[in-house]
Amino acid sequence: MAAPQIPHLLSLRGGHGRGRGRGRGGHRFGHHESEEDAAAAKDHVVQATDGDASGSRLSAVELGYMDDPFARAFHYEQDSPRRYPIINRGTYVRTAALDHLVTRFLSAFPSQPKQIISLGAGSDTRWFRLVLADPSLAHRLVYHELDFSTNTSKKIAAMQNRPFVWKVFKDSLPEGVLEKISENGTRLESPSLNVHPVDLRDLAREGIPASEIPTSLPRLPNLDPDVPTLLLSECCLCYVSPEITVSILRTFTTSLIPRRTPLALALYEPIHPHDPFGRVMLRNLATRGIDLPTISTFSSRRLQKSRLEDAGFEGGQGAADVGWIWSKWVEETERERVGQCEGGLDEVEEWDLLAGHYCVAWGWRDGDGGEEESVFWRAWGELDGQEDEVE
């Protein structure tokens, strides 16, 4: 059946407190137990959206929409969910769109070292797919995945439990270099792939009470402040407040990756919350305990682009919704192939609605080199984006 698993709140409730209070001790005044519990439950629901994404990916892969030898390994449930064609097509487009942006980044000045930071990466398979396709990439690309520790530990365990996955990882390491895995299994460090257990909110400096700002930033070993860096956020930054999102990005654009270094952000988020489809979407997600706090602030392609510019990605910005990407970026032969995966798509009007409510947006800054040598200008400067909405 195509209906996704509903995260069962009680079964998801572990012994953890809300992420940002964890390990910092002390009684926190003004926080009733019930509030803590509610916040923890909300976190768990957000963490569980990763299972939704991996299930959708597995469904699309098993039905032939796309190729991903790692989809089964990183879907932690035993089930084989089957999504409706419309969802499978959306999964395909979302993956293809971000792959497109990533590939163009990696093939601009291809020998130059590069870095990718995937926010809320969860069970994402992108690094494995990239390195399987081109093993030499591992020597010039440092990859970081950030997520809640509940998600990073599952990921690292899944890597270790699947010999062919583990081999892809081990083969990516230079001769004689060993990976480091923390004792509790939540952190992986290596010259190629790093998996960091981080509550992204701990990277925020604004938008939270002063007493809750940690004195130091979470540790991100092997983060290189000097190589061109691409930040990825696939349905991740939309789960915190707009202030915190802005603040998290500011930490990246100013502290972690200094201004001299080229830096870009590619994100994938829902938009258009105010039309009938958007209102029902918010209501339906709310009944699953999922809030989208940023959606009314960054509610359109236009506002997503200006949000990127405001965040310091002044080199250029682009945005397009999933429907537009399907018809403009995906080649016709590929559209025909995908269209026939399940014998045609009868959800045409619904596709237009759904696909119009998710957007991919990208923006970059050139760093000290300026436009001439800018890797992002070369990667994305000529890339076609969709026109702004008529508002």
Added chain:
Amino acid sequence: MSDLDKAIALLRACRLIPENQVRELCYKARELLIEEGNVVGVDAPVTICGDIHGQFHDLMELFRVGGDVPDTNYLFMGDFVDRGFYSLESFLLLLCLKVRYPDRITLIRGNHESRQITTVYGFYDECLRKYGSANVWRYCCEVFDYLALGALVSGAATNLEPTSATLADTFVDTDDSQSSTPATDYADIDIEVLNANNEILSRYRRRDRDPLMSSSPVRGGMSGSNGAPRAAGAAGTGATADSGGSASNDGGAVLCVHGGLSPLIDTIDKIRLLDRKQEVPHEGAMCDLLWSDPDEIDGWGLSPRGAGFLFGADIVKCFNHRNDLSLIARAHQLVMEGFKEMFDATIVTVWSAPNYCYRCGNVAAILELAEDGSNAGFARSNGDAGRSRGLPMPMPMPMPGIGPGGLQGQGQGQGQGQGGGGLIPRQMDIGHRMAPGRRYRVFEAAPQDSRGMPAKKPVADYFL
């Protein structure tokens, strides 16, 4: 109380009937349907409904808004199953009603009434889940094969009959010279839109129609309660053929079909000649009738659905003229306002699944056609009513792939463009049948827990 009445009572409460009763019901239904022609003759008054898609609670709301069976005559244009969580309850109830009141309810086939499609879109899984085997799915699929491909409604009144309905707060009258009071004279009104509370939302007068302003289609009004957009600014739109002179006062028939037209079908008689008792083929006339969509193109185009075709205003006007039709009513496409008239009101899409898939935020509509006063009494004939309607006037049908529309449609917008028609030669308007008076009732999704029926809260899929 007969077994059939007991089954109806159970199903109305959203409870299933035992497997052996389903088998018996499907057998009886087949015996009944086999007697129907490919195009069922139906006399007005009749209420025309679009896709249901297993949204059982909304089907109950439809009956509340439109009147119960057998008090109201219904014509359902297919897509009873798939997508929603209660395809079985919805389809079996409609089938029971068909067997119980064969002259009061007409069911025609949608593209989802097919073995292949139901295995992809949920009905097969639902049968397995609720009956533990595929038997019931098989019985239902055998019924699907016998469903008619279309219906021809005759005897519809060209003018609306007055109702006792009051005006909604949001009432839009398209005639500026009139104050917003209920019309006592309905002579010139050919469209009236009502909400689920029997309040008039808007009204369109035939004489207001300015063909030059026909660039936006008439769309459903919305009750303001959910803040949905209303049919504002739609005045003078969706012009029908000139009412002055050229149009006949005698309303032509209304062809009802799930999808639309086929390049292989230029007369209704050709539909009658098809061998329909089979699984929906992947191509050909029968497939097209269930899969095609009207679109703002000239001629024929490729369908983004991968089956059927897109067809333009010229195709519809030509077909209607040739077959002496005033209107084609079809379903198949989600329209946010529940209904959408296109091509100078020569074709209308009716969509009856509100908040489709518990996700789309749309309202639903049904279309009521009243009985023409001159048509005495209610009668309904199985089979070939109206056979002689086709005019012997040859008119070449443009073929797919020819003309600028040939390649349009792939990944194209909402397929909900403007209802223009400016490219249609003027002479095409001559001799148009006057469209029947159309009373649309729009309604929203029923709350799932109303009426004490079991309701599992369905979960809609999103990208997370």
